[in-house]
Amino acid sequence: MYVVAGVSGNTGAATARTLIEAGERVRVLVRDAAKGESWARQGAEVAVADLADAAALTAALSGARGAYLLNPTGYAAEDPFRDAAVVADSIAQAATAARLPKLVVLSSVAADRPSGTGIIATLRTLEQRLAGIGLPVTFIRAAYFMxxxxxxxxxxxxxxxxxxxxxxxxxxxxxxxxxDIGRAAAETLRQDWAGRRTIALQGPAVYSPNDVAAAFARALGKPVQAVAVPEAGWAEALSHGGFSARSIAGFTEMMRGLNSGHVDFGSDPAAEPRGKAPRPPITSAPTGRAARAELWPVARRPAGRAAWTPDRPPSSPGRNRRCHRPSRPGRARRECRRPRPAGCPIRPTPPAAARRCTSY
Known part of the structure; x- marks a missing residue:
């Protein structure tokens, strides 16, 4: 039997489903018995325990062949770093007391870095605490969640x-x-290994915000433009989402690390890579032929207008947006200043076409 935590969330639910579909016996771990009812109907056992309660967690882990555990960040908590340390200690004590044969634990890219990762430090705490208990443990360091x-x-x-x-x-x-994280966790649980393992898990390709916007556009059948939220507006946006002051600070540092490259998927060469190797990241806008082959939307606002926030979308296309046609060899680039009610088309035209639009 395998114990799976986090079944009210995404990765835990995917792990439990994958194990059940494979014919394995599963015991799901929930804090509220009502949330275990749907799993009981699927044939799973239900154990009620809080991850911070070492005694209850020990009972839930007893007799299991292995467990998938995680330490979900409580962004509303006054001090998520302190709470994460409490849960890490509880998991370590319970796994040892229950003589758990093996553990698979959800972690994050850059959990190997000692500083500059913000809220990811809570998962570094978990890794360090569990690495010292002497049990076989695999940490799945996941990339950015889609x-x-x-x-x-x-x-x-x-x-x-x-x-x-x-x-x-x-x-x-x-x-x-x-x-995919859930499937990888279930697959790993059914394996045997000794000591500590670290898996660096990513999807089949790397993606930019522009790529994501294009995917939304295809799904919605309408233009969608990615817009960078200014860092000055992060705290306000997060506070509206119920983040505490410590969580806002931790989230901000994490995003700075992601945007600067400090939070790097390949920072730990000892981690086992899973997924397709990424193409080199694009660090600047293309020029020449490459520029004509792609659409590179960039948000811009008129001078004096308030920065974009989630409740204030960018200004509609008008005089501050221009459509440019690429110049032919030896000729100066011309501009069209005709405002387009719907902005420039979301799909780039082929490089050989006479004109294309880029929204500025």
Missing amino acids: ENWAEVAGVAAAEGVLPSFLAPLDRAIPMVATA
Whole structure:
């Protein structure tokens, strides 16, 4: 039997489903018995325990062949770093007391870095605590969750704008779907190993905010433009989401690390890579032929207008937006200043076409 935590969330649910579908016996770990009812109908056992309660967690882990555990960040908590340390100690004590044969633990890209990673430090704490208990443990360091974009899907659908804390908008980074994390966790649980393992897990390709906006545009059948949220507006946006002051500071440092490259998927050469190797990230806008082959949307606002925030979309296309046609060899570039009610087309025209639009 395998114990799976986090079944009310994405990765835990995917792990439990994968194990059940494979014919394995599963015990799901929940804090609220009502949340275990649907799993009981699927044939799983249900154990009620809080990850911070070492005694209850020990009972839930007893008799298991292995467990998938995680330490979800409580962004509303006054001090998520302190709470993470409490949960890490509880998991370590319970796994040891229950004589758990093996552990698979969700972690994050850059958990190997000692500083400059913000909220990811909570997962570094978990890794360090569990690495010293002498049990076989595998840490799955996941890339940026694709599901993070679901938080702004409504804005994209309603306003054609995709707010992004990631920048530059053309810089591609590894991402992964939580369903793939769950499948990888279930697969790993069914394996045997000794000591400590670290898996660096990403999806089949790397993606930029512009790529994500293009995917939304295809799904919605309407133009969607990625827009970088200015760092000055991060704290306000996060506070509206219920983040505490410590969580805002931790999240801000994490995003700075992601945008600067300090939070790097390949920072630990000892980690086992899973997923397709990423293409080199784009660090600047292309020029020449490359520029004519791609659409590079960039948000711009008129001088004196307030910065974009989630409740203030960028100004509509007008005098501050221009459409440029690429110059032919030996001729100066010409501009069209005709405002377009819907902005420039979301799809780039082929490089050999007479003209294309770029929104500025």
